[in-house]
Amino acid sequence: MSAQEGLVLGKIYSAEPDARRTPPRGRFSLGKWLLPVYSALALAFLLIPIVYTIVFSFNAQTGKSNIAWSGFTLANWSGVCAEQDVCAAFGTSILIGLVSTIAATILGTMIAIALVRYRFPFRSAVSLLIFLPMATPEVVMGAGLAAQFLSAGIPKGIGTIIIAHTLFCLSFVVVTVKARAASLDPALEEAGRDLYGSPSQVFRLITLPLLLPGILAAALLSFSLSFDDFIITYFNSGTVQTFPTYIYISAQRGIPAQANVIASAVFLIAIAIVVISQIVTQSRQKRLNAVR
Amino acid sequence: MTPQNSFADSGADLELTGISKRFPGFTAIENLDLTIPAGSFFALLGPSGCGKTTTLRLVAGLEEPTTGQILIGGKDLTRTKPYQRPVNTVFQSYALFPHMTVLDNVAFGLKRRRMSDPIGKAHEALRLVELDHLAGRKPQQLSGGQQQRVALARAVVNRPALLLLDEPLGALDLKLRRQMQLELKTIQNEVGLTFVHVTHDQEEAMTMADTVAVMNKGRIEQMGAPEDLYELPHTAFVANFLGQSNLFTGPVSSSTSNSISVEVGGRRIVVPKDRAQVHDGTVTIGVRPEKLTLLTAAPANDSGENVIGPGRVIDVSFSGVSTQYVVAVPGVGDIIVFAQNMVFGPVVEVGAEVWMSWTVDHGFGLSDSPELVSAGA
């Protein structure tokens, strides 16, 4: 999966409530049934490989490859780590995801606050520097880093992967947190200072709690990007296997059903997080409206 | 005394001397001198962009002046940080912290200053604005008027020497605004603090404040009690920004020991010297529309009255309490007349020939002319 999906995911995670007008019934329809039927079919199409992957996580796999259906079993789920390489790769991916998420979130949040709240020279150069990684194809970024590690004599491994992941997550953290910071009324921090809060108190008691939803969204986004990245990782991983590189390498000889189990589990957890955050946002919105 | 951990006993004087504030590209305030006496309700009135909000931010410490000094209660606080000043602000957007309850918002300042019993004091302040029953709510769950009152309580609870209000009623609808104007005034009387209120609403400034300063283009045009500003404006800007005025420009043709006569459209208009800023050369004089009387026949000469006309009524608009007439006078221009609706329907119709008269003592002479100043709304 490409890093560019960042913003898009950021929007889903942060799930900002909004107030729009509802269209009146029956105005400007592109054919009453055409659009809903098309949309349903389009969504069904998008789900085909997901359903396939989940279904085949229950396949009683016979040979090396998990292509032909040979009966239902729960064995793959109960014995995920029977295929040791899968589990090891998964663990590596989690570790890399956590470390790079923390690093990218801290660095990116700092930049985002500076961009929104401070004046400084070379502002547009800084903006460009943050934009460019998002407009750079992953092969180029991966090859560039690999070339640098090569010429600097740094051996590839978990460290180089973390450096690479932090890099491509950084820009997305900046954009996500910046959007949140920009939507905050600067008068809130001024009110904090006016009400006898010292700069550090204002940051701790006002700025940080208000930015938290944005920071959290950015962190979740970073983790998803890092966890599923393949292209940049492959250039900088050396002999280390992450979950995606494991799949890429096994693709030739066949992928064990345990890989499907892990992907399915990750999918279900992520969807659960999204659904819960949507429900929480919507019910909070409802409560606010009800009180008013 | 440090403002950090004690309440101000009462409001304090605010003194600004030689204040200028320049931003890259423009000057917001130019050499401003201003003294606001302790315990007063002071309004800074002006159109948007006149520098009034910047002045407030300078006093709050949210901006630093380019030149000049800010003294509060005689102490120089020009370079003091906002959180070290005995000053609190009611922000235009209220700036209530959305992640805290109403009570925590109000107690915020007290806790920062480590005052005793912040929660009790916060409840007390909420009772003052009659919102104690909503202490546990989040600000988003309150109506605009309630949020406004919480913002007020959050500032007042700190007993600042100076309370700054930045267009605090701007976001409320007309009816609520009238109600809050009265409430604010009552609260100011109760707590005895010095209030500095920034607004672009001339009616609001005049209803609420003891003293109004009219600001324009980074300078104070005129300062005084609302009645004085209205009855005796010194500049064309004030004459037009506070209510409406009929202004005439002409040369001073003669002058006595206590009045000047000005040539306007072939007539001589008399203005008392003590009501005129300039006594010779070409001057601009004016009179408020409601001071004019419409006459359907040329009046007899009376030394105590000024007369202008004849002119033709070109527009009549009825607004309930009064009727506004626009009269075109050749050589003078359009003159506005407000007449109380004492009789049923308008006194004259469009097209009628009329004269207008007013008592000499109601006229005023300005220090500038309207051509040089683009007056506000």
Added chain:
Amino acid sequence: MAITAFGAGGGPAAAVDAAPKRRSWVALFLLLPGILYLVLFFIVPLVSLIITSLETQSPDGAFAYGFQWQNYVDSVGTFGTQIWRSFFFAILATVIALLFSYPLAYFIGVKARRWPLLQSFMLILVVAPFFISFLLRTLAWKTILSDDGPVVSALKGLSLLGPQAHITGEPIAVVFGLTYNFIPFMCLPIYTTLERLDIRYLEASSDLYAGGWATFRKVTIPLSLPGIVSGTLLTFIPAAGDYVNASQDFLGGTSSTMIGNVIQSNFLVQENYPVAAALSIVLMFVILVVVSVYVKRSGTDDLL
């Protein structure tokens, strides 16, 4: 400002520029670590990529610094087909994804407003592919589209496909994979702008004698243009540099190799670094040119 480019309309960001800003050393402290990181691991690698692309190879196989412009001429000459093919595939996938996504985004963003629950549900389904491994979902398509898979047998049964024909390994499968994988990137930004579209504009348009189609063409499309631009960029850039879909272990074959595959194999397999570096620089350069021309022409350069 560059950063909002992919943000589809940027939202409230514009309001902030009016806010008073402080100038302080704090800004430097906040910026320095992140900026240093970007310089060290983004700018320096790009420079090192440029240097690598100009290296000469001595007869014994070692690489040395030099100004070997010939590397570019050779790489582009040898792999011209793959470069051309990459951009062709990427443009094709972008256009198909746009045609696929716009009606869907319109339905979710405008029509489904009356049912917020349905709207959220559909939105989650649009992003659902993000959450399953990119490689696994591509492999899933490989199986589904394989010669003994359901699609090929059905098409053969209907005689729409010759008995010897394949889908996987052919360019059509690669374009299909690229399109599928980047549809959510296309759909979400368009949805974001359409969802903010004020219905009153449409009402005003029909009030001013525009029919349904005219309103759509003259009001809806222009107002959703920021979303379309973001979506096409988010699809085009990664699609042009992709090498997973076109890889022979996935959906590609020998006649569908893309520039990403060439860079990858030259860098990681053949260790022919100058060629891989030169091709990377060419790819990045062409993308930057295409993107800036496109953004200028679409009249949305204020997004950048």
